[in-house]
Amino acid sequence: MHEWALAEAVIATVERFRRENGGRPVLSVDLRFGELQNVDLEAFRAGLASGLGGLPYGPEIFRFLSEPAAFRCRACGRLWPLAEAPGIGEEEREAIHFLPESAHAYLRCPSCGSPDFELAAGRGVSIQSVELEGD
Amino acid sequence: MIDPRPEVIARRLAPVRRILAFSSAKGGVGKSVCSVLSALALRRAGRRVGLLDLDFQGASAHLLLGAELRFPEEQGGIRPLRARESVDFMSFAAFSRESAVPLRGGEVSEALLEMLAVTIWEPLDFLLLDMPPGIGDELLDVLRLLPSAEFVVVATPSALALQVVERLLALLEELRLPVRGLIENMARSGADGCVETETAGRGVAAAARRHRLPLLGSVPYLPEIEELLASPDPLRGALGQPFRGIARGLIGHGLEGVV
Numbered sequence: 001m002h003e004w005a006l007a008e009a010v011i012a013t014v015e016r017f018r019r020e021n022g023g024r025p026v027l028s029v030d031l032r033f034g035e036l037q038n039v040d041l042e043a044f045r046a047g048l049a050s051g052l053g054g055l056p057y058g059p060e061i062f063r064f065l066s067e068p069a070a071f072r073c074r075a076c077g078r079l080w081p082l083a084e085a086p087g088i089g090e091e092e093r094e095a096i097h098f099l100p101e102s103a104h105a106y107l108r109c110p111s112c113g114s115p116d117f118e119l120a121a122g123r124g125v126s127i128q129s130v131e132l133e134g135d
Numbered sequence: 136m137i138d139p140r141p142e143v144i145a146r147r148l149a150p151v152r153r154i155l156a157f158s159s160a161k162g163g164v165g166k167s168v169c170s171v172l173s174a175l176a177l178r179r180a181g182r183r184v185g186l187l188d189l190d191f192q193g194a195s196a197h198l199l200l201g202a203e204l205r206f207p208e209e210q211g212g213i214r215p216l217r218a219r220e221s222v223d224f225m226s227f228a229a230f231s232r233e234s235a236v237p238l239r240g241g242e243v244s245e246a247l248l249e250m251l252a253v254t255i256w257e258p259l260d261f262l263l264l265d266m267p268p269g270i271g272d273e274l275l276d277v278l279r280l281l282p283s284a285e286f287v288v289v290a291t292p293s294a295l296a297l298q299v300v301e302r303l304l305a306l307l308e309e310l311r312l313p314v315r316g317l318i319e320n321m322a323r324s325g326a327d328g329c330v331e332t333e334t335a336g337r338g339v340a341a342a343a344r345r346h347r348l349p350l351l352g353s354v355p356y357l358p359e360i361e362e363l364l365a366s367p368d369p370l371r372g373a374l375g376q377p378f379r380g381i382a383r384g385l386i387g388h389g390l391e392g393v394v
Contacts (some may be wrong), residue, residue, distance in 0.1 A: 005212030005253040008146075010137040016142060063143035083223070094206060095230040098213060098253075101191075104238050105231035115237040123245070127137040 002098065003040050006125050007047030010062075015055070016072065017130050024132040029062045034122035035069040035082055038093065044125075068083045069122030075114035082122070084110055100124055143291065144280055147212075147251060150258040155315065155385065156277055159289040160303035161296040162268030165320035168364065169289045169354070169381075170265040171199040173318075175370055177327055178220045178384035180244070182260040184238035185215060187250070189277070190267035191243055192235045192236055197226050199364055212255035216377035220308055225254050240272040247276050258336035261385070270303060272300075278310070285313040287385070290339045291321045304346050315388050316351035318381060323356050 010031060018026055033039050041064055048059040069082040085107050087100040088096075100123050109117055148154065157170035170186060177184045188196040197204055202218035203307060207229055215223035228237060238246065256262065264284070267273050277284050286307055290300040307314050319339035343350040354377045364368050370378055 002209045002211075002213045002253050005141070005143070005147075007256065009143040009252055010147070013137055013139040017137075039225055075315040095232075098206065098291040099227065099246060101236075101238060101242050101249070102227075104229040104242060105234035105236045115235075116239075118239075119242075124249070125139065127139055130137075 003043035004050065006039065007044050008051050010125065010127060011048065011051045011055075011128065013127060014130055018132065021132055024134055026057045026061060027133055027135075028131040030065060030128040030130075031062055032065045032067050032126050032128045034067050034100070034124045034126075036096060036103065036122050037124040038097045039074035039125060058103060065128065066121040070110075070120045071103075071117045071123075072111035072120040073112060073114055074116040074118060076109060076112040076113040078109055079120065080110055086110060137334065138248075140248050141280065144248075144251045147254060147256065148262070148281070148283075150256055151262045153283040154262045154264065154281055155287050156264040156266050156274075156281075156284045157287050157289060158266040158274065158303060159268060159300055160270050161290070161299040164268075164289050164291045164296050164300075165354070166268070166289045167195050167199060167265050168360070169287075169318050169320055170263045171196055171289075171382050172369060172374060172378045173385065174200075174222045174263050175220055176260075176378040177261055177385065178222060179370070179380045180379075180386060182382075182386065183258060185223035185225075185256055185259045185262040186211060186218070186265060187254075187262060187342060188224075188265045189247065189273045190265055191227040191238060191246060191273075194226050194236075195229040196265045197228050200224055200228075204229055206230070207216075207254075208296050210255070212253045214255055215257075223257060223259065233307075234391050244276050247273065248280065251280060262392075278312070279371065285315050285388075287315050287318060288348075289318045289320055290342065292319065292323055292338050293321075297339065300392060301342060301346075304342070304348075308346065314346070314348055316349040316384060317346075318354040321356040322353045324363040349384060351384040352377040356380070 072079050092106040157166050159166050174184045174186045188194050200218035202216050202224050207213040215225045217222040338351050357373055
């Protein structure tokens with residue numbers, strides 16, 4: 001699963017943060033999952049569990065938060081959610097799951113049809129906060 | 136908010152000995168043809184080779200490599216596609232297929248970052264980057280994210296192309312980045328393959344001399360190039376000799392004895 005690669009990136013980043021802060025114990029990590037990438041959370045959690053082996057904290061300290069996807073048209077200003085994206089089939093969803101920018105190949109503004117839109121929210125995986133002991 | 140992806144890029148590329156960015160500030164000079172044929176020539180020299188098509192908006196390396204566009208397999212990340220002559224291959228086109236991909240700069244950077252963070256490369260002697268034209272987002276992201284990248288600059292004898300390419304060379308020199316040499320593509324000259332065209336001192340070989348860089352090879356202009364590229368063995372015939380030489384030049388620069 002490519003969720004494991006994303007989980008590995010999260011662990012590596014948390015570990016760097018921990019090292020840069022004197023190796024203080026990690027108490028909690030808040031992760032934000034953008035709707036667009038549609039990450040399989042169970043697979044991601046399994047990736048965390050595997051990658052955290054040997055570290056002094058486990059997957060239970062990671063909190064998963066979801067962020068709805070929203071697009072903003074640069075041509076007409078329309079803001080729309082993923083649910084309003086027409087013409088998205090299983091193949092396209094799979095492509096966007098692997099590479100969210102594939103959305104630009106498949107989506108158009110529902111108001112004006114422009115391909116010139118930005119992903120205003122809810123792209124992929126990001127670390128919202130890391131709490132260390134003593135914070 | 137912290138983006139976790141940059142942290143794993145060095146790890147993802149750890150199995151890659153050398154990264155060569157086939158670049159040219161000018162479009163239409165044959166970067167894709169040169170990167171793909173160099174990949175094939177390096178394979179025939181016994182090297183393990185991957186190719187990453189970074190020309191997101193104009194992806195075409197898959198056509199030259201005869202790679203079937205399909206979703207990559209997932210195994211701890213995404214696995215490169217296997218293309219002609221066992222070249223490992225990754226491209227935005229694996230996801231966008233033949234659709235147009237209208238991307239702005241920030242979106243290009245996001246896509247590049249994602250691909251670098253989740254693609255699991257097997258051990259490679261060379262990972263060739265087929266760069267888009269210009270000195271824009273992809274080039275700047277390669278400089279930022281792939282600090283070990285070396286550059287191979289592709290030019291044609293056209294005065295227009297050369298002038299733009301010289302700006303790229305000047306930038307790479309200013310940044311003290313390793314340029315392994317120039318490839319002259321669509322050379323209009325004759326038997327020796329690297330005779331300077333137009334006024335003496337204005338060709339690709341002259342540019343190479345001015346910048347104290349090797350001319351890795353001179354690829355002749357071939358009206359039948361499309362047929363050659365579509366043939367089962369594009370390195371048979373007129374393209375073979377220059378690309379064997381280019382492969383030797385690339386191998387000779389720092390990788391002797393490593394297979």
